[in-house]
Amino acid sequence: MRSSMLPGLCKLGCASNSAKPFFGSLSGARLRANGILTAYENKELSYFIRMEEQTMNNTPLVQLENVSRIYQQGKVQVAAVTEFSLKVQAGEFSVLCGPSGSGKTTILNLIGALDEPTLGKVRLEGRDLAELGRSGLARLRRDRIGFVFQSYNLNPVLTACENAEFVLALQNIPFAERRRRVMAVLAEVGMAELAERRPDELSGGQQQRVAIARAIVSHPAIVLADEPTANVDSATADAILDLMVKLNREQGITFLFSTHDQRVMDRAHRLIHLRDGRLERDEVRG
Ligand code: ADP
Ligand code: MG
Numbered sequence: 001m002r003s004s005m006l007p008g009l010c011k012l013g014c015a016s017n018s019a020k021p022f023f024g025s026l027s028g029a030r031l032r033a034n035g036i037l038t039a040y041e042n043k044e045l046s047y048f049i050r051m052e053e054q055t056m057n058n059t060p061l062v063q064l065e066n067v068s069r070i071y072q073q074g075k076v077q078v079a080a081v082t083e084f085s086l087k088v089q090a091g092e093f094s095v096l097c098g099p100s101g102s103g104k105t106t107i108l109n110l111i112g113a114l115d116e117p118t119l120g121k122v123r124l125e126g127r128d129l130a131e132l133g134r135s136g137l138a139r140l141r142r143d144r145i146g147f148v149f150q151s152y153n154l155n156p157v158l159t160a161c162e163n164a165e166f167v168l169a170l171q172n173i174p175f176a177e178r179r180r181r182v183m184a185v186l187a188e189v190g191m192a193e194l195a196e197r198r199p200d201e202l203s204g205g206q207q208q209r210v211a212i213a214r215a216i217v218s219h220p221a222i223v224l225a226d227e228p229t230a231n232v233d234s235a236t237a238d239a240i241l242d243l244m245v246k247l248n249r250e251q252g253i254t255f256l257f258s259t260h261d262q263r264v265m266d267r268a269h270r271l272i273h274l275r276d277g278r279l280e281r282d283e284v285r286g
Pocket of ligand 1: 099102
């Protein structure tokens, strides 16, 4: 990119800075100093521009339109989610809450393109997931979505560092660049010192921190976290929540959790209450 193109870019960064601190990570000064962007910076830049366009157009980051998911169990049909609609905007810290079996995991799986609705549409960043095809969906999961699961789901034979950087390897990011990025993110989640340990050498809370690092290292549009504090003690749950709140505030990362943990619900900006697969109440807090 030529430096003559930069003023517009800097304007874009400055305009966004007041609302979303994470735009600041591509500072005008650094761009001007470099003159030319690396491939990674170019990718990062196009992401920021797309986010900026979405914010300006007010396109929801996630949109579910009248979605139903019906499982067929032999001759019996189980309606996990029924006629459910939802919009999530970039920057939210929102929670899907409801008793066990109310459809939380099903909804996260639909948004994360791990499952398809029986009826209705799921859109991410304005794109209808049904139109993306297999490889498009795989790319979307790799590049735009970070997952945090209740049971961490780390690869047991990889170190913390290798687990967290795996998605960057899939993106063909060169080794030195991905090590630099993954170590920065592991430091952010307080795991830099333990980067060379395998999951069985880490506590549950430490494994969940690695899972959070893995989820955010590729700058996803949204992190989907399915009951992320369910398997840890309450002090660890608080620490994990503090970390996610900080990532949301300081880096503008959008989080959508599922939980029935009151501590998670107390920290959310918005509570989307589910009952029997239907929206019961959508509660926005200050
Ligand atoms: P939650 O995460 O809130 O506990 P789920 O989304 O896991 O709820 O499940 C919602 C409903 O769908 C439950 O009744 C559950 O038994 C049913 N369900 C979930 N997954 C399947 C499946 N693969 N096959 C059949 N029924 C399922
Ligand atoms: Mg669940």
